[in-house]
Amino acid sequence: MxxxxxxxxxxxxxxxxxxxxxxxxxxxxxxxxAALAAITGILVISVVLLSGYVGQISFCQFSFAAIGAFTTxxxxxxxxxxxxxxxxxxxxxxxxVGVLVGIxxxxxxxxxxxxxxxxxxxxFDNFVLATNTWPAFSGGSTQWHPHKPSLLGQQLTGEYSFYxxxxxxxxxxxxxxxxxxxxxxxxxxxxxxxxxxxAGTMGLNVTAWKLAAFGLxxxxxxxxxxxxxxxxxxxxxxxxDFLHSVQIIxxxxxxxxxxxxxxxLGGIFFVYGPELLSKTPLSAKWFPLxxxxxxxxxxxxxxxGIVAKTxxxxxxxxxxxxxxxxxxxxxxxxx
Amino acid sequence: MLADLHLIAPLTVPGLALGGVYALAAxxxxxxxxxxxxxxxxxxxxxxxxxxxxxxxxxxxxxPAVAGLVAALVAGALxxxxxxxxxxxxxxxxxxxxxxxxxxxxxxxLQTGAGLIWGDTNYHLPVEVAPTNGFNIPIVNVIVGxxxxxxxxxAIGLSLGxxxxxxxxxxxxxxxxxxxxxxxxxxxxxxxxxxxAASWMxxxxxxxVAGVLITPLIxxxxxxxxxxxxxxxxxxxxxxxxxxxxxxxGAIALGLAQQWPTAFTSNGxxxxxxxFVLVLIALVVIYRPGVGGARLRLxxx
Numbered sequence: 077m078x079x080x081x082x083x084x085x086x087x088x089x090x091x092x093x094x095x096x097x098x099x100x101x102x103x104x105x106x107x108x109x110a111a112l113a114a115i116t117g118i119l120v121i122s123v124v125l126l127s128g129y130v131g132q133i134s135f136c137q138f139s140f141a142a143i144g145a146f147t148t149x150x151x152x153x154x155x156x157x158x159x160x161x162x163x164x165x166x167x168x169x170x171x172x173v174g175v176l177v178g179i180x181x182x183x184x185x186x187x188x189x190x191x192x193x194x195x196x197x198x199x200f201d202n203f204v205l206a207t208n209t210w211p212a213f214s215g216g217s218t219q220w221h222p223h224k225p226s227l228l229g230q231q232l233t234g235e236y237s238f239y240x241x242x243x244x245x246x247x248x249x250x251x252x253x254x255x256x257x258x259x260x261x262x263x264x265x266x267x268x269x270x271x272x273x274x275a276g277t278m279g280l281n282v283t284a285w286k287l288a289a290f291g292l293x294x295x296x297x298x299x300x301x302x303x304x305x306x307x308x309x310x311x312x313x314x315x316x317d318f319l320h321s322v323q324i325i326x327x328x329x330x331x332x333x334x335x336x337x338x339x340x341l342g343g344i345f346f347v348y349g350p351e352l353l354s355k356t357p358l359s360a361k362w363f364p365l366x367x368x369x370x371x372x373x374x375x376x377x378x379x380x381g382i383v384a385k386t387x388x389x390x391x392x393x394x395x396x397x398x399x400x401x402x403x404x405x406x407x408x409x410x411x
Numbered sequence: 412m413l414a415d416l417h418l419i420a421p422l423t424v425p426g427l428a429l430g431g432v433y434a435l436a437a438x439x440x441x442x443x444x445x446x447x448x449x450x451x452x453x454x455x456x457x458x459x460x461x462x463x464x465x466x467x468x469x470x471x472x473x474x475p476a477v478a479g480l481v482a483a484l485v486a487g488a489l490x491x492x493x494x495x496x497x498x499x500x501x502x503x504x505x506x507x508x509x510x511x512x513x514x515x516x517x518x519x520x521l522q523t524g525a526g527l528i529w530g531d532t533n534y535h536l537p538v539e540v541a542p543t544n545g546f547n548i549p550i551v552n553v554i555v556g557x558x559x560x561x562x563x564x565x566a567i568g569l570s571l572g573x574x575x576x577x578x579x580x581x582x583x584x585x586x587x588x589x590x591x592x593x594x595x596x597x598x599x600x601x602x603x604x605x606x607x608a609a610s611w612m613x614x615x616x617x618x619x620v621a622g623v624l625i626t627p628l629i630x631x632x633x634x635x636x637x638x639x640x641x642x643x644x645x646x647x648x649x650x651x652x653x654x655x656x657x658x659x660x661g662a663i664a665l666g667l668a669q670q671w672p673t674a675f676t677s678n679g680x681x682x683x684x685x686x687f688v689l690v691l692i693a694l695v696v697i698y699r700p701g702v703g704g705a706r707l708r709l710x711x712x
């Protein structure tokens with residue numbers, strides 16, 4: 077007899093095994109893309125954490141990523157730092173800015189914070205990262221070119237080894253957020269999402285939790301940014317702009333902000349979607365349009381997201397199948 | 412630095428024109444938000460798309476600028492109607508976050524769609540509704556373009572017009588009733604769906620006009636035009652998403668705050684700094700808890 081939980085566990089294990097083994101056979105270019113997909117997955121998780129668990133929309137996830145990326149670029153390429161020292165600095169800087177952005181949350185309820193994040197994103201795009209504002213950070217007219225790091229004496233310059241590295245980071249982040257979700261923190265955050273008023277009445281410090289969620293989400297996005305910097309071995313402001321942030325929200329929402337599995341799928345989708353499109357009569361430029369259309373259609377028909385919907389369907393199927401022969405209430409409850 | 416002060420007066424003119432455009436776009440945003448409870452993040456993209464319709468009609472097809480303006484007006488209203496009727500209305504009763512996500516989807520669709528239709532070129536000829544020559548104001552010795560004057564007057568006039576409609580007409584009264592409480596409004600015999608659709612159409616049409624009017628003032632492409640109208644969130648916040656007069660004040664303040672600093676720096680990003688600081692002021696100073704706190708909460712309906 078298969079329970080939904082056991083099915084999910086085996087699916088996750090099969091998924092991880094496939095993610096490790098399958099890309100070994102891909103071309104170098106596709107392995108690079110796979111690494112980018114894993115990194116994008118990390119970004120999607122940062123959105124899942126904020127939108128799915130706390131019910132906030134952030135339009136500046138790529139700005140947080142940019143802090144990680146440009147810190148890495150400036151320290152590794154500009155000052156000759158080791159990547160492993162630069163990365164924590166980038167992550168902490170992103171988290172710090174995340175908390176700063178979240179501070180007006182002390183006063184705001186609901187979606188007004190989202191408006192602030194739009195302002196933050198545009199502020200970064202057109203001012204902080206503009207070539208003549210702060211060349212020591214943005215690299216000015218020359219781009220930063222940080223090299224891939226080495227790990228335990230092993231150079232991560234090979235496409236496959238770098239991919240495995242990003243995959244491990246992705247899984248670690250997933251494990252972290254998964255633990256948050258199933259533990260006390262997850263219950264608190266969901267309470268805050270469902271009703272800030274009720275959560276406050278229960279004695280929860282809603283503001284502090286929201287601030288912490290903002291900081292952690294920004295830190296995760298910043299981590300993704302550090303990885304993007306070394307994955308591409310170049311950092312350019314254009315790949316961290318407002319529209320990228322909008323796309324990542326859309327993709328996270330389409331796959332379901334309530335689900336971590338969405339992260340893996342969302343990352344693959346974000347990287348390979350445009351690739352696939354360029355092989356059709358449409359071009360890769362159509363990708364954001366299709367994502368937007370998918371988002372609208374999906375919200376009208378399945379507001380919980382594709383992954384959550386499929387999970388519910390599978391649970392429903394299993395439930396029906398197991399319920400008929402075994403008239404056992406514990407089974408019904410489990411399903 | 413002091414030497415640059417004489418630039419303040421000439422910069423006030425485009426600042427006021429820009430402020431007028433922001434007022435127009437922000438009024439549309441507030442209207443949609445108040446009546447339907449949806450913070451419309453696609454507002455800028457709607458304005459941009461409608462403006463490129465005007466560009467198509469007036470510049471590509473060579474028809475008069477006024478025809479382009481009318482086309483943009485109709486296109487804006489139509490897009491607003493489509494968004495409301497097909498994608499917002501079926502979600503009645505769902506969380507506000509879901510509806511906001513819908514507008515994010517539309518932002519991507521309109522943005523990418525416009526890029527595919529009109530290309531990514533950076534320079535487009537503006538749709539000039541009014542002549543670009545101007546007149547000199549003697550004492551301060553400032554040249555005012557007729558286009559800038561027209562933009563200012565049309566934008567302010569339309570904003571005030573919408574405020575008057577809200578205040579004095581039956582449709583306006585219905586809109587205010589729906590904004591306050593859709594359920595009671597329905598009990599009073601108001602067709603809530605129709606009123607909501609009207610607010611989306613009027614609000615989006617205002618964004619469209621704002622988009623067309625601003626074209627002579629900036630170098631525009633499909634992305635920059637969207638971003639410009641996104642700035643309209645700032646005055647809308649200064650009006651606490653409720654008050655049209657304060658929205659107007661905020662819009663003028665933003666227009667001036669974006670123009671004046673250009674006298675002192677060549678960094679184009681200074682626009683962003685001005686908008687960013689104003690958003691912070693609006694969010695931190697104006698949204699004080701306890702000052703009309705209950706009314707500021709986003710409606711879930």
